[in-house]
Amino acid sequence: MSAAARTVEHVTCLGCGCACDDITVVVQRGRVTEAQQACALGTAWFGDGQVPDAVRIRGRADTLERALAEAAQLLADAKGPLVYLAGDISCEVQRDAVAIADRLKGAIDSLAGTAAAGVLAAQRRGRAGATLGELRQRADLVVFWGVDPGARYPRYNTRYAVEPVGLAVPAGRQGRRVIAVDVGDARGPADADGRVAIPPDAELDALGAMRAMVQGRAVPPDGPFGTAIALVQEMTKARYVAVVADAEPGPSPSDPDRAEALIALSQALNGPTRCALSTLRGGGNRSGADAVLTWQTGFPFAVDFGRGYPTYRPHAGAAERLAAGEVDAALVIGAPATLPDSVAGRLAGVATIAIGPRASAAGWKPVVAVDTGVAGIHEGGTAFRMDDVPLPLRPAFDGADVRSAAATVRALRERLEGAA
Amino acid sequence: MTTPSRLRIAGGTVYDPANGVDGAVRDVCIEGERIVAELPAGVPRLDVRGMVVMPGGVDIHAHVAGSSVNHARRLLPEEHAADPAPAPQLADGPPARSGTGGTVPSTFATGYRYAGLGYTTAMEAAVAPLAARHAHAELDDTPIIDSGFYVLLGNDDYLLRQIAAGETARARDYAGWLLGVTRAYAIKIVNPGGVAVWKGGDGNGSRNVNGLDDAVGSSAVTPRKILETLAGAANALALPHPVHIHCNNLGQPGNFATTLESMRALAGQRAHFTHLQFHSYAGERGKGWRSAAKDVIEYVNGHAELSVDVGQVMFGSATTVTADGPVEHLLYTSSGRKWVNVDIELETGCGIVPYAYRERAAVAALQWAVGLELFLLAKDPWRVVLSTDHPNGGTFLSYPELIRLLMDRAYRDERLKAVNQKLLAGSTLLDGLAREYTLGEIAIVTRAGPARLLGLSRKGHLGPGADADVTVYAPDTDRAKMFAAPRYVIKGGTIVVEEGQLRRASAGARLAVRPDYDVAVTKDVKRFFDDYASVAFENYGAQ
Ligand code: SF4
Numbered sequence: 001m002s003a004a005a006r007t008v009e010h011v012t013c014l015g016c017g018c019a020c021d022d023i024t025v026v027v028q029r030g031r032v033t034e035a036q037q038a039c040a041l042g043t044a045w046f047g048d049g050q051v052p053d054a055v056r057i058r059g060r061a062d063t064l065e066r067a068l069a070e071a072a073q074l075l076a077d078a079k080g081p082l083v084y085l086a087g088d089i090s091c092e093v094q095r096d097a098v099a100i101a102d103r104l105k106g107a108i109d110s111l112a113g114t115a116a117a118g119v120l121a122a123q124r125r126g127r128a129g130a131t132l133g134e135l136r137q138r139a140d141l142v143v144f145w146g147v148d149p150g151a152r153y154p155r156y157n158t159r160y161a162v163e164p165v166g167l168a169v170p171a172g173r174q175g176r177r178v179i180a181v182d183v184g185d186a187r188g189p190a191d192a193d194g195r196v197a198i199p200p201d202a203e204l205d206a207l208g209a210m211r212a213m214v215q216g217r218a219v220p221p222d223g224p225f226g227t228a229i230a231l232v233q234e235m236t237k238a239r240y241v242a243v244v245a246d247a248e249p250g251p252s253p254s255d256p257d258r259a260e261a262l263i264a265l266s267q268a269l270n271g272p273t274r275c276a277l278s279t280l281r282g283g284g285n286r287s288g289a290d291a292v293l294t295w296q297t298g299f300p301f302a303v304d305f306g307r308g309y310p311t312y313r314p315h316a317g318a319a320e321r322l323a324a325g326e327v328d329a330a331l332v333i334g335a336p337a338t339l340p341d342s343v344a345g346r347l348a349g350v351a352t353i354a355i356g357p358r359a360s361a362a363g364w365k366p367v368v369a370v371d372t373g374v375a376g377i378h379e380g381g382t383a384f385r386m387d388d389v390p391l392p393l394r395p396a397f398d399g400a401d402v403r404s405a406a407a408t409v410r411a412l413r414e415r416l417e418g419a420a
Numbered sequence: 421m422t423t424p425s426r427l428r429i430a431g432g433t434v435y436d437p438a439n440g441v442d443g444a445v446r447d448v449c450i451e452g453e454r455i456v457a458e459l460p461a462g463v464p465r466l467d468v469r470g471m472v473v474m475p476g477g478v479d480i481h482a483h484v485a486g487s488s489v490n491h492a493r494r495l496l497p498e499e500h501a502a503d504p505a506p507a508p509q510l511a512d513g514p515p516a517r518s519g520t521g522g523t524v525p526s527t528f529a530t531g532y533r534y535a536g537l538g539y540t541t542a543m544e545a546a547v548a549p550l551a552a553r554h555a556h557a558e559l560d561d562t563p564i565i566d567s568g569f570y571v572l573l574g575n576d577d578y579l580l581r582q583i584a585a586g587e588t589a590r591a592r593d594y595a596g597w598l599l600g601v602t603r604a605y606a607i608k609i610v611n612p613g614g615v616a617v618w619k620g621g622d623g624n625g626s627r628n629v630n631g632l633d634d635a636v637g638s639s640a641v642t643p644r645k646i647l648e649t650l651a652g653a654a655n656a657l658a659l660p661h662p663v664h665i666h667c668n669n670l671g672q673p674g675n676f677a678t679t680l681e682s683m684r685a686l687a688g689q690r691a692h693f694t695h696l697q698f699h700s701y702a703g704e705r706g707k708g709w710r711s712a713a714k715d716v717i718e719y720v721n722g723h724a725e726l727s728v729d730v731g732q733v734m735f736g737s738a739t740t741v742t743a744d745g746p747v748e749h750l751l752y753t754s755s756g757r758k759w760v761n762v763d764i765e766l767e768t769g770c771g772i773v774p775y776a777y778r779e780r781a782a783v784a785a786l787q788w789a790v791g792l793e794l795f796l797l798a799k800d801p802w803r804v805v806l807s808t809d810h811p812n813g814g815t816f817l818s819y820p821e822l823i824r825l826l827m828d829r830a831y832r833d834e835r836l837k838a839v840n841q842k843l844l845a846g847s848t849l850l851d852g853l854a855r856e857y858t859l860g861e862i863a864i865v866t867r868a869g870p871a872r873l874l875g876l877s878r879k880g881h882l883g884p885g886a887d888a889d890v891t892v893y894a895p896d897t898d899r900a901k902m903f904a905a906p907r908y909v910i911k912g913g914t915i916v917v918e919e920g921q922l923r924r925a926s927a928g929a930r931l932a933v934r935p936d937y938d939v940a941v942t943k944d945v946k947r948f949f950d951d952y953a954s955v956a957f958e959n960y961g962a963q
């Protein structure tokens with residue numbers, strides 16, 4: 001290990017769905033000492049670049065060869081196998097993982113399922129969207145609907161929607177108006193130029209009234225939705241409106257129909273003006289899992305290969321299957337730490353195989369655990385930003401000493417395919 | 421049989437129009453991945469006596485992979501549920517994959533179904549450069565067929581800036597750089613300037629351009645200028661395929677005037693005009709539509725430098741998916757169906773509306789008739805080739821039915837009677853166009869022609885040195901049946917379809933260009949990226 005600092009530029013961070021690709025990572029004596037430009041969340045995501053390097057069968061150290069054999073056996077014998085795509089793996093790994101589920105005639109789900117409400121709403125209605133960089137070029141009015149990206153998507157405002165200069169917004173922040181819509185406790189950014197408060201139980205009615213207004217139907221401005229009506233009037237006068245909402249579940253539950261109402265409003269605004277809805281999504285390349293499953297199966301999450309072809313079970317994803325006792329073996333690929341509680345909390349009673357960063361530390365005691373590197377830190381490949389823009393991963397470590405998730409999952413796939 | 425490295429396809433009736441073979445009984449010899457002139461006696465034979473032998477099909481324009489296509493897939497769970505695609509049972513090689521179909525099939529199903537139809541090459545017609553990496557990943561997961569894509573450039577903000585500044589040479593070098601960095605095959609223009617106006621949220625009330633001389637931001641930038649600049653760039657870069665153009669005003673009554681004006685604007689230059697059917701209507705909005713197929717195709721007939729694909733509309737389900745955002749918005753507001761729009765930073769747009777063409781619907785019937793007129797009035801099949809703009813006018817699975825319409829006048833006339841006649845006055849189809857395509861002409865419009873227009877010298881023919889992509893059909897007077905289920909398909913020397921069953925799934929190759937350009941342009945592009953782009957210059961593209 002060299003004492004000299006190694007610097008890698010244009011690194012993509014998967015700490016959240018912003019997938020900032022402007023990070024400069026400095027490695028000294030085998031550790032990440034700096035992640036320049038990264039926010040606190042991103043800095044924590046890079047950490048010091050150290051990952052455990054264990055291979056365990058039932059808690060005991062063993063060889064990779066035997067671990068893969070055991071894993072293949074468990075999966076091949078299972079009646080209800082589940083493959084779960086957790087965070088911090090590349091699209092290349094996800095592609096092999098879907099092949100495994102196909103081979104096993106098993107179920108497959110992913111971290112992308114956390115945003116199910118929004119995905120399902122978009123499947124019913126479509127959506128009016130834009131890539132993040134286009135919001136930067138165009139939006140002169142940004143409406144944060146019950147979300148302040150600051151906490152979970154820290155650089156969203158500085159890199160994309162709010163602050164940077166854009167082709168049609170040469171003055172950057174000065175050229176845009178920012179409105180915070182506070183839905184109960186779910187508040188927009190504190191430094192917004194304007195605020196609108198909407199009680200949670202009136203949210204859907206307010207969105208409905210706003211849409212009606214856009215569609216030219218008369219809504220009394222002095223009725224119960226006066227402030228919302230004033231907001232939508234402002235929206236129709238803007239040149240290009242960005243509506244920003246969180247697609248991930250927040251601390252307080254939001255109305256399950258909000259996603260669809262926001263889509264309907266943003267679609268309707270394309271007429272009197274231009275509008276794009278930007279839905280915030282978490283990190284770890286979950287958007288890649290959504291894209292890969294969609295192109296390989298036709299469905300974005302909660303897919304079941306049980307009939308020998310993909311079927312869509314959006315209301316019987318990993319959490320529901322585990323809860324119903326339908327899973328007797330689970331293959332979790334990716335970082336166990338990224339699993340939603342609804343999945344992690346139900347894995348303890350199931351024979352599991354964990355392959356991914358810090359797999360051996362999984363609280364639910366995998367039968368087989370194989371530690372690997374982290375996509376974007378130890379291994380390359382492709383990841384998707386929250387807006388489906390694909391980005392290359394530039395590992396700061398060349399992976400010399402760190403087991404590759406890509407090679408491990410490929411080896412498991414080949415084992416299962418060879419066992420025809 | 422396993423796939424031998426040498427194979428004599430013996431005794432078939434061969435249609436190889438590029439080599440002047442029009443239904444002659446002869447052998448086709450394969451060694452490794454190529455066609456060879458002769459093989460010694462005693463090599464393995466595939467006896468295809470009585471069958472029809474053609475080069476593998478080449479699709480010059482389809483939407484099969486990449487971010488827009490994937491947005492469309494995500495939008496259509498109900499179609500996928502209704503059309504499961506279990507993994508085919510292969511004879512050897514790695515296990516096949518399952519998937520789903522519908523108008524926008526999953527990647528594996530796309531490859532298998534193309535091959536099952538006798539197609540061995542397909543070009544994805546519209547990829548945003550920003551998402552090139554995604555398109556390549558999907559094409560990597562699309563088995564058997566060789567493929568490439570056209571990269572969208574007609575509304576690109578950097579390009580429009582160069583045009584505004586009169587920097588034609590820099591625009592050309594930019595195109596050269598972009599093709600290489602995205603590993604694309606050709607330059608695509610979609611509604612030149614119109615998508616930029618749509619994204620800009622200004623322009624006239626229609627949020628689109630209406631004609632060739634409308635201003636796009638700066639008055640120095642017009643659809644005409646964009647066409648001239650990029651057609652010139654493609655020709656100056658000596659690309660194998662010229663600029664691939666989706667004109668302004670797609671789907672609008674009266675748009676044939678814009679189409680002809682676009683063709684005249686590029687007079688004397690090579691250019692390919694795509695899905696011409698959608699651009700060949702007379703009439704006026706609110707005052708009815710008529711066919712203008714005759715006017716448009718007569719111009720094409722008289723200009724050897726032009727080529728087109730038809731973009732036939734076929735009755736049934738379709739999904740409209742295009743970079744032409746404003747058109748999809750119009751379709752959404754008029755149809756009330758679900759709608760996706762994605763504005764793509766600094767480059768282009770994307771719009772999607774699932775759709776259906778019904779025989780009883782007047783406009784759909786007109787569109788169907790216009791496409792057939794273009795085919796039947798075309799003088800040179802080498803320059804007027806087959807497409808449905810899959811999945812926009814219908815899916816690639818409808819090609820056999822389209823072939824039957826072209827080859828079988830009685831069948832065509834019968835179908836014509838069943839469609840809504842309201843807008844057909846003035847259609848030459850009503851005059852009883854008698855033409856029936858021959859098998860030789862079908863071989864031209866489905867393989868030899870597209871291959872030549874793409875500059876793919878080893879595709880679309882069966883001469884020595886050609887890729888060993890061969891399709892064998894059992895003759896049937898029902899041409900739809902015949903072309904829907906080839907008996908044998910050989911791709912790169914591998915027998916992928918055997919006795920009508922998909923038996924092997926080799927990987928396809930990627931078709932891409934890497935033109936020479938003055939690299940000085942990249943400095944300026946990097947500056948533009950640093951000022952405006954949301955991804956690093958160094959992370960852009962798909963290398
Ligand atoms: S905003 Fe998200 S992607 Fe960007 S540096 Fe912070 S954690 Fe990483």
Ligand SMILES: [Zn+2]
Pocket residue numbers: 481482483545546695809812
């Ligand atoms: Zn097209």
